[in-house]
Amino acid sequence: MPATPTPSTPSRWDLFCRVIDNHGDLGVCWRLAADLAHRGVQVRLWIDDARALTWMAPQGQAGVQVMPWRDPLADELPGDVVVEAFGCDPPAAFVARMAAAVVPPVWINLEYLSAEGFVERSHGLRSPQWSGPGTGLDKWFFYPGFTPRTGGLIRERHLGLPVDEAPGSPRPSAAELLQAHGLLLPPDRDIERTVLLFGYRQPALPGLLEALAGGHGPGRTRLLVTPGWSAEAVGDWLGAPMRPGAPAVARGRLQLIPLPALPQTAFDRLLAACDLNLVRGEDSLVRALWAARPMLWQLYPQEDTIRLTKLQAFLDVHLDDAAPPGLRAAFEAWNGARTWTAGDWSTLLEAALPPVSTRRTAGWTDWSAARARQLAQGRPDLTSALLDFARQHRSRTG
Numbered sequence: 001m002p003a004t005p006t007p008s009t010p011s012r013w014d015l016f017c018r019v020i021d022n023h024g025d026l027g028v029c030w031r032l033a034a035d036l037a038h039r040g041v042q043v044r045l046w047i048d049d050a051r052a053l054t055w056m057a058p059q060g061q062a063g064v065q066v067m068p069w070r071d072p073l074a075d076e077l078p079g080d081v082v083v084e085a086f087g088c089d090p091p092a093a094f095v096a097r098m099a100a101a102v103v104p105p106v107w108i109n110l111e112y113l114s115a116e117g118f119v120e121r122s123h124g125l126r127s128p129q130w131s132g133p134g135t136g137l138d139k140w141f142f143y144p145g146f147t148p149r150t151g152g153l154i155r156e157r158h159l160g161l162p163v164d165e166a167p168g169s170p171r172p173s174a175a176e177l178l179q180a181h182g183l184l185l186p187p188d189r190d191i192e193r194t195v196l197l198f199g200y201r202q203p204a205l206p207g208l209l210e211a212l213a214g215g216h217g218p219g220r221t222r223l224l225v226t227p228g229w230s231a232e233a234v235g236d237w238l239g240a241p242m243r244p245g246a247p248a249v250a251r252g253r254l255q256l257i258p259l260p261a262l263p264q265t266a267f268d269r270l271l272a273a274c275d276l277n278l279v280r281g282e283d284s285l286v287r288a289l290w291a292a293r294p295m296l297w298q299l300y301p302q303e304d305t306i307r308l309t310k311l312q313a314f315l316d317v318h319l320d321d322a323a324p325p326g327l328r329a330a331f332e333a334w335n336g337a338r339t340w341t342a343g344d345w346s347t348l349l350e351a352a353l354p355p356v357s358t359r360r361t362a363g364w365t366d367w368s369a370a371r372a373r374q375l376a377q378g379r380p381d382l383t384s385a386l387l388d389f390a391r392q393h394r395s396r397t398g
């Protein structure tokens, strides 16, 4: 049941989203819209391509109205707050109406997540509009981030995320979760670890697949393969296509399960049910952190220097002294910054994530759970920070 907003809470928000490629832009915007709605805000989510919502959020969300992006968009009155996701440039006629309003909306540019130093420096900066349809307005830069001097990370209270649960709380297995989405997994008596793969194309994958297929210890690894690039790359390695939802394929000690695209909430729960999550892009990184399980992150393909600078900044924040040895190198290998063989992957898995039946220490697993809790503790989440920011700036103009 959505909460009733306090009288001073700006309660009508417009959120603009342009889908560039992949699913991250829409993924972030949908999460934010749903989280705002759960806190009593009425959201209009303006999207230029909403097709992915059919699988990402088939259930919809009370309080969120999905609107087709139109340009010109002169016939709509702006709400109290306008969020432009990732500098997507709302239609000029709408911005002109924002400038003409007696009390102009708070205009926020929500930026991409990064751990780089510029984020703390740029978060909350004002950009006065000297020309164009928004002349006279201020646009505010809002940066998600990992430190208290940033906008924080989205962490929806209504979802009951694993990081917010008491340690050891029971979680459904991957097989149970997938069964609810019509996917019946083969018996898992000898499955020792479940790994989820959601990535871009990259050269390090075959080495890891070989390490898992070659295996060690008594059991097998179950690899859940998401549709798109991951399914294509695994299909190339297998020499046979992986079709979403098709039956499992076995290769050595590896059992490969081609997944269909799942609703975002199911995707989040699945991460919490896996022993290792190989994720990509910014939104899945945050979900993998809140799943509180071991993970490796593959960054969005960009020029090497940009990508690897962003990776190092994240690793500097993420890896503390207690991190399993070899983890920084594994992140680098997973992002093409060093070459790793199947033997290197086996060494890491043996040391940090051994099969359950031979596990003496739970190094990577325990460390991931502790690290996730530290990251969440005492920090406002992104939606709370945005609500506060809007409240403060609205009271200045109102």
Ligand SMILES: Cc1cn([C@H]2C[C@H](O)[C@@H](COP(=O)(O)OP(=O)(O)O[C@H]3O[C@@H](C)[C@H](O)[C@@H](O)[C@H]3O)O2)c(=O)[nH]c1=O
Pocket: 020, 021, 022, 023, 024, 025, 026, 027, 028, 055, 056, 198, 226, 227, 260, 261, 262, 263, 264, 265, 267, 280, 281, 282, 283, 284, 285, 300
């Ligand atoms: C595999 C899967 C993903 N998802 C969701 C989770 C996320 O919200 C979304 C994936 O987004 P990301 O993890 O960010 O990865 P992505 O590669 O899809 O998105 C990218 O888009 C580019 C435009 C950005 O510049 C990138 O930085 C990145 O965000 O898809 C599901 O809901 N169900 C699924 O089955």
